[in-house]
Amino acid sequence: MKTYGSEPGAPEPVQVGISEFVVRGRDAEDTLKSYGLGSCLAVALWDPDSGIGGLAHVMLPDGDAADGADEKPGKYADTAIRAMLRRMVENGAAYTSVEAKIAGGSDMFEFESFGDGVGDRNTAAAKDELGKLGVPIIAEDTGGQRGRTVEFDTSTGTLTVRTADGDHGVVEL
């Protein structure tokens, strides 16, 4: 979701809506947040040396096979990861030191039409793309049957994952 006229230093987290990605530097005072991920997947990339990081809220696995991925790269796992990494490098991140954390990709429904599970497909696509690009996944909280809300702090690289399930609570990746 685009925000117009953000005031500097505003403590409100920046919302990263479905099919969007946002890149921030180490000095950013606001965090990046995606609410209520079900089968959608959050991909957080971070370069610990420059402190440049980004959060993508992807909806579908395969942009290379879809029309319109050029206009909305953030919608698909593969194109979102590539576009976000490119933006980070343009902003001064070192490609070789970028690390990934992923969260989401639940499968809450067992409908016939869902096949192997829509959440699993997103997680697999993100892992595949990160593998191709040589970006290591250093932490993940994926799958299961619960929704998640994630908040990414680019000043520390911490990805905080909250689940609606009381037993699971809050996890810091």
Place this chain on the structure above:
Amino acid sequence: MKLDIKALGTFYEMAREGAGLAAGRLTRMTGVETRVGVTKLNFMRGSEIQKEFGDGTDKVGVRVELSGGIDGHSVIVFDRESALRVVSTLLDEAGDDFDDMSRSAVTEVGQIMNAGFIDGWADVLETGIDVETPEFVEGRTAMDFIGDLEEAPDADDFALLFQSKIEAVDTEIEFRHYLFPERESMAAVLDRHRDPNSIGIEYDKLAGFDEMAKQGAKEVASNITTLTGIETEVEVRKLNFASLEAIPEEIDDEMLVGVAHELDGNPSGYLLFLFDEGSAREVVEATVPSPPDDEFGDLGVSAIKELGNIMASGFIDGWANVLGTTIDHSPPEYIHDYGAAVIDPVVIQLGEDQEFAFVFDTVMRANDREFDCSIYAIPNQDDLERALNELDVEKVADAETKADVSIDELENA
């Protein structure tokens, strides 16, 4: 005039572009930080628009007449308090009434925003749109704002509305934006942006859409009463056309309880019934003889699943009656989770084959207790197009005049 997904997609793009430009200009003018919320196309009957306006609050608005790339009226409507807040960002001394100064301040803001929307539409349509002088309007009902517009729909006619929500961050400023295009002008734009290979849906078949939503809701209400004794009525009934990713964004970021069903038949798709936690507790208390301490334990879950199942049967019967088709629904899948998370799996699955969706959006409410149930029915686009094209609209019209008699009953009479 035919509706076609590609052409409606163009309209949707117009609405989204316009909202973005309007939000940016509002921020530049007032310094208020803004965010574009959900953008939708609504197909609404005049009677539903009247209901939406008639919520008993005072409103002010700014409307302009358009010609050229599209003919019609663009109307910004603020609730009165929001308008006063906007005025206070521009004038040092703003009172509680609309004097000449504050009227002209609101008119200016409304005009800047209208111009933002219109520039966005012109960009998408790659054409010029001319704008007449803005008018300030004050009132409480739809009559006050659009009563004298030729293109505003009569109670039984449909209007295609662009609806955008622009939220002010940290400030309570709410407003709605409507575009009422003239029918011929809209037909010309739809025609120009059509996919030549698509069959499309005849505009007049919108009556079928509306009847589906109406019959579905009616059956659900009656089944809720049978099972729980709770009397409900339909609070909102809308047919939206939106990009798939806009659907979860619209759902409140609170915990929801509900059931989801997969539909198989003509059309296939998904059907969800969602309650806030308070309403879900009411359901459990109304249906379980000795309500458990934990409403969302096994007993509560099975009570909600049972109600979901019976609501789904009612809803689907309503649709099948209108369309004359057979539709089956899967057993209910229970959900208790964050708002957006409960619907994104469905959106993702549909997203494999389509970019946009028609969403039947219905809210049922009880008068005597907390009971809000949101129904989202999202059919597969190709199936829906086919089912509607096979629909005999005259039969639907006949059924409507014989109130409360379903088409099935008429046919079997």
